[in-house]
Amino acid sequence: MTDQRAPQTTAAPVFHAGFCAERSRPYILAAAVLATSIGLIDGHVVAIALPAMRDSLGADLMQAQWIHNAYMLTLSAVILVGGAMGDRFGLGRVFGLGIILFVVASIFCAIAPSPWFMIIARAVQGIGAAIMVPGSLALIARAYPRDSRGRAIGIWAAASALTTAAGPIIGGLALTIGGPEMWRWIFAINLPLGGVALYLLWQHLAEDPKRDEANVDISGALTATLALLAIAWGLTSLDHGGNATLWLAGGAMMLLVFIWTQSRSTHPMMPLTLFASRPFSAANALSFTLYSALSIMFFFMPMTFITGWGLSEIEASAAFAPMSIFISLLSARAGKLADRIGPAPLLMGGSLVVAMGYATMALLAPAQNFWGHILPAMCLVGLGMAAVAAPLSTAVMAAVHETQSGIASGINNAVTRMASLISVAAVGGIIAALYAGAGGTASFGVASDTAGHTAAMTAAFSGLAWIATTLALISAALGWLTRSVTKP
Template sequence: MAAPPGTPLPTSTARWILLTTVLGSSMALLDSTVVNVALPRIGRDLNAPLTALQWTVNAYLLTLAALILLGGSLGDRYGRRRVFVLGVTWFATASLACGLAPTPGILIAARALQGIGGALLTPGSLALIQASFPPEDRARAVGIWSGFGGIGAAVGPFLGGWLVNGPGWRWVFLLNVPLALICVPVALRHVPESSDERAHGRFDLLGATLGALALALVTYALVEARQGSLTVALTALAGVAAGIGFLHVERRAPDPMMPPSIFASRQFTAVNLVTLCVYAAFGGFFFLTALQLQVVSGYSPLKAGTAMLPTTALMLLFSARSGALAERIGPRLPLTVGPLLCAAAMLLMLRVGKDAAYLTDVLPALLVMGAGMVTLVAPLTATVLASVDAGRAGLASGINNAAARAAGLVAVAALPLLTGMDDEAYRSPDAFDTAFGHAMPICAAVLAAGALLAAATIRRPPADCAHPECTHHGNVTTPPLEPPAPHKEREERREQPRHDPHPPAIDNPPS
């Protein structure tokens, strides 16, 4: 039975709830920012080929992207606290398996399990805030949550580099265990349970399975395409067939995970296509740059992790202003200029080679990259939410978040193939530098395509966005999630006139 939100700030219970959600979401957020820094050491210690490093990233993204919408539905039906605690426990157990993995295969399998835990806990952290706090306190609670999340995003690469340099890469994963040991007891003792009374037991399991299968098969085909075997070709065809089956199921399912009707909004469809372009480029950039700085430029893991701080710092400092500016002038210009700035930054990264000087070679590119991300990320999120009815904001945000993760997944799989990297490329500075020089223009071209698409298709929404997440976002790897509003509020918001200058806020803010 769902309890009405009734935990006002600044009570002690409210502080415990915020602590729980911050700890839980920090586990997933830290994992998404620190693993790339550890990849060269993982490859060396486990004698892993480049394909194993790709799968170390992609196994996690695969299960997370495929199941994150289902994870939110499970919380609504069976209890948000229950599913959140399950997700945190699952994530920590899989992290322990990652930290103890003796072989690349076991590490990859544990990463896939970790993604399942992430799909359970990521939607749950913000859903708990929405279900626990009264409407007048939610924006402030989300702001506190988002602020700590932004700090975590900023600290993540530095912390990852320090761990890899010090106790070793395994602690990048083992760090999640003590966080879970704090988070779970606090959640069970202090966080009230909540659910959606009108949620039913029907879940789109077939759709989720086909979606995951399509992503897995296509990713496998891209990663292994250098072999040019019949098996790879058949795998690619099977992936396409699974994708077609997924679309067919979504059209016919009574409660689809990704209802086709939401794409009746041309603005929603357009902004998701822009998202695919932008986050594919980001996924390739952050994966390859962490390797380039260490393999080619000779940076230590700590120095490589610290090198990325300016991008996140700019996001933390100026995302709110960017969101406010886009609210005044509309999203079309920011979503056109932002990707072009990021494309310029990736071309500037061509200066980063052997013995690259941080101040003259690396920092200028990262500052331009940060400026581009500040310009586009908050307006992109706001446009996604404003392009659908308020009652579907949670679904729209979940689809957009899943699209961003899937785009990064495909990019990490495809770029080594497109740039001619073999399994030993990351062990050779010259070979990797050559491939990196080919990859950055590809990423820049994808961003330019996203900018052109935004210029041609994005229009000003009919109502301003009053979502806290539109101006509080420090994650540089994925857009934030918006949990579904409780049923009663969804109905009230459908009745709210679209021209209302002060629409009710739908609360919360990646990943």
């Protein structure tokens, strides 16, 4: 989903003079930008391409959820150890490994013959992204001295914002012009882009220091992965019978094991002591609820518009544009305002504006007017998220000691990805029930000419928008709990 805040490593990386020559710095920056871009583009294109992927692979709704969930599962569980791996084994080596994993998995995604083949490939892609994305910022920080680092990070952030905004549009345009099977080429393009990033890295990296004393919390990453897998699998299986309750119980038990390992580890991936701060806990809870709402809307919107309302992929991709545009234009201003008045007013006000946007969609969806109703409502969502994004980072960073800012930011980014995983898994059964309850006789998210299919999809989408509205309202209430944070 669209999380504009950059993942950070567990410790603040320090400039290393021998890391690369001064003339090589732009090439290292280009490698970081390319790697981040392919990760962001894939994350956003899948939402637009999913209807075509479902039709091509013959995937049902649960399998479609796992094409998304498999990526988010491994990404959210492994991202917190990605930075530590770079410290332990060498930043360049680990970053390169992440690119290789991501690209190889992308090729398998491109040739996937079945839904479960695609799901496994997406899980490996998530591991690659979890290693690759945090390393991109660390590369820049280690290659550039402090007096020029800000400009380099600014270039990286601008490129990230551009690919975030352009990704769905590029994917929608490719599918509209090239036809349904064009989604395979969207994955395949990662091969040359990743290859260029690797070439630049290996040609211009002079030294790749490692720290043998650095610790990687393997037990934490493993137990977190198993816990999230069991919980997500149980949630997606609730409306299919089977052993959903057993999976959920097993996930809860494994989550307790994860918490136990974190409490006993000398170098935990998620230090539990940070959550003793009420503002920190509230900010992360807000991240979970607000990004859960965003994730379920972004996941199910393209299915509704493309297979229900008959829009083309390029038209449906326009729904993603307002948020990226508003965040790019207003996020810095919101951050400065949060420095002056504290983040709480912006977190509360922004969340309320987001709730207004979702409620507007819920009320007006039956008219099936994308350009007149849905797009203006998404402008409200984009405006609200622009008010929240930077102040949320401010609240997280100001709630902990500055020496813990890296791990605090990493935890918050992992929480937003867990929100995407859990929310999409949880609402699959709900939207299927809403669709059936509204008289649908086919399946939500597939093209069908059966009687009442479009009306049932629209009714289910409206119900989903009300759920997102409720989550945004809860986010506004959680924003109140961050009011003790005044400035970073």
